[in-house]
Amino acid sequence: MQWGQIKTLFIFSFLVLDLFLLQQFLDKQGQTSIQTVGESQYETSLSNADITISNNVPEEAPAVRLITASAGDFTEEQLEAIRQLEGQTAKVYNKNLLTATLDKPVAVSEETIAGAVSKYVPFSSQYSFWNLNEELGRAIFFQKANSRTVYYNSGGVLIVNIENGKMTGYQLAHLKVPNQSGEDKQELINPLEVVERLYTDGVINGGDKVTDMSIGYYSAYSLDPGGGASEQLFAPVWKVTINGNEDAFYSALAAKPIYLQLDENEFIQKTINGFEEIKSGSNQNVMTNKGENTEE
Template identity: 40%
Template sequence: MQWGQIKVLFILSFLVLDIFLLNQFMEKQQASELGPIATANSEDFEDELENNNITVSWDNIPSEVPSVPQTISSGSEFSEGILSQIEELREGDEQTVAVQNNSVLKGKLNEPIEVTEDNVVEQVNRVVPFSNQYEYWNWNKEEGVILFFQKKNDRTIFYNSGGFLMLQVADGKITSYIATLISFSDGEEQASSSGTKDPQLIQPSKVIQRLMDEEHLVSGDEVTNMTVGYYNSINLVPGEENGPQVFAPTWKVTVNGEKILFVYAITGAIIDEEESAFIEKINSSFNLSVNNTPAPLVDNEKSNEETEGTEETEETNNGVSNE
C-alpha cells in the first residue's frame, strides 16, 4: 500500500475518533439534563402512573437493561455477495431489476405475487433473496406498501433511508419494491471498540417517566411493549445522508398495541418520527410511486447511453437548424 493511502486512512480514522468523542461528550451533557428522571424512585413512579391512569405491561418489558453499544456504519452500499444475488435476479425471468450506484435496488415483478398478513415474510423471501437482512415492520394498507427495516446485531435500525426494504402492494399482490443496505466494515462496527465500556442505557421506567413528563403518554394509555434498536444519531459526513453514520441504541416504546414512540436510550431525547412521512420521503428521494404505479426501472449504464444518444441527436438537430 502506498504511503499516501496509509496517510488518508490515518486521517479518516482520527476524524472518526474525534467525532465519536465529541458525540460522547454531548451525550453526557444531555444526560445530565435528565435530573427528574435520574432521581425518580420506584414508589413515586408507581404513584404517578396511578395518578395519570397509565398502565404498563411489565411482562413485555425487559427486566434488565440490555448492553447495546453504539455502532458506526461505513456507508450505504451493496456488498459483492449481495450484488451477485441481484445479478441472479437479473438473469431470471420473474422480475426486472436495476441497481443504481451500487446502493439502490429497484425491482418490478413480471407476475405480481399474492400476499397476506400470515405469509408476508415468506412471500418477501421469495421476491428478495437477501431479505433476511431486514426485519418486518408494518403493512401500511393506506399507502399500499409493506415496510422492512434493516437489522444490526439482531436489532432493528429504525427509519433509515440507507437500510430499508419497501414493497408496493396492489389488490393484495406485491408488484414492485426498492431496497437499500447499510454497510458495516471491520474496525468501524462498534463505536465503543476502543476499550471504553458500553454506554449505560436508561431504565424503562425512566423512559416512561420521560414520556409522561413530555405528555406523549396521556390518561388511559397502556405501555404494551419496549425493545431496544438503533436510530441514527449523527452523520459523519455532513449533508451526506447515505455516508458513514453513528447509530445510537434507542428504545422503541409501543403504546396501546399500535402507537410507536422512540427515545434515545443514552440521552433520553424523544425522537419525532412518523411512518407516513418516511414513506413520502422514500417516494420523493428514490422516485418510487406509492400509488400502485411503480416508477420505471432504469439501469445506470443504459440510462447514460440513452442520455448520450439524446445529446448527439440534439447537436445534429441544432446543426441542421443553424444551417
C-alpha cells in the same frame, strides 16, 4: 528504620485502605438506594395514573454500544445473486440501489407479506418487517444491525410496492455496518423512566397499557443511498409499544433522553423521492438480471 516505625507505617497504610474501601462500599450502596427510590417513585406515579406495564417490558436497560454505518455498495457475491433472480425484472443503480418488478403480482396481507418477501427479495433476512401502510400502498422493512432494528433510515430500508392487495415489486438500499467490538457500552435510560417521561409529555395517557419495549438504533440523519453520505453514528433508541398498536420512540442515552417525533408517511415519501432521483440521475451504471450492464 526501626521496627516500631515500620509497624506504625503498616498500620497507618491498612487504615487508609480500609477507609477507602468503606467509602467505595457506601457510595455503591448510596447509588443503589437512589436508583431503588427513583424506580419506586416512577412505579407509584404510573400506578396513580392507571398506566399498566406489561410483563414484556424489561426491568432494566440492556448494555448497548453505539455503532457507525454508511451507505453500502452490493458485494460481487450479492450482485451475482441478483443476476440469478427469477420471476422478476431487477435493476441495480450504481451498485447500491436495487429495484424490481415482479412478473406476476403476488397477493399479500399483513400476515403473509414477510413470507412473500423472503421468497422474492434477496438478503431479506437482514430486514425486519415494520408496517403495511395501506394509505400509501407500501410495506416497510427496516434493516438490522447487531441483531437490532435500525429505525427510519433511508440508507437501510426495503420498501415493497402494494397495489390492490398484491405485491408488485420493491426497492432496497442497505447500510454497510463494519464489525465493531469493544466495551464502549452506553448508559441507557431506565424503561420505567422512559414511560414516566412519555406520560409527562402527553404521549402516554392515563389508562394506557405499555405492552412492549425494546432497544433499536436511530440516526437523526438519513443516509443517502446514492453514496454521497459519510459515515454516520447510530445511537440506541427505545421503541415503546402502547396498547399493542401504537409505537413511540425515545432516545435511550441517559445523557440526552428525548422523545423522537417520527412520521411514517413522511419517511416513505421522502425515501421514494430520493430513490427516484437516483434512478433518474445522469450517467447511471445500471445492472439488470435480464442482460448486461447498461448506461442510462
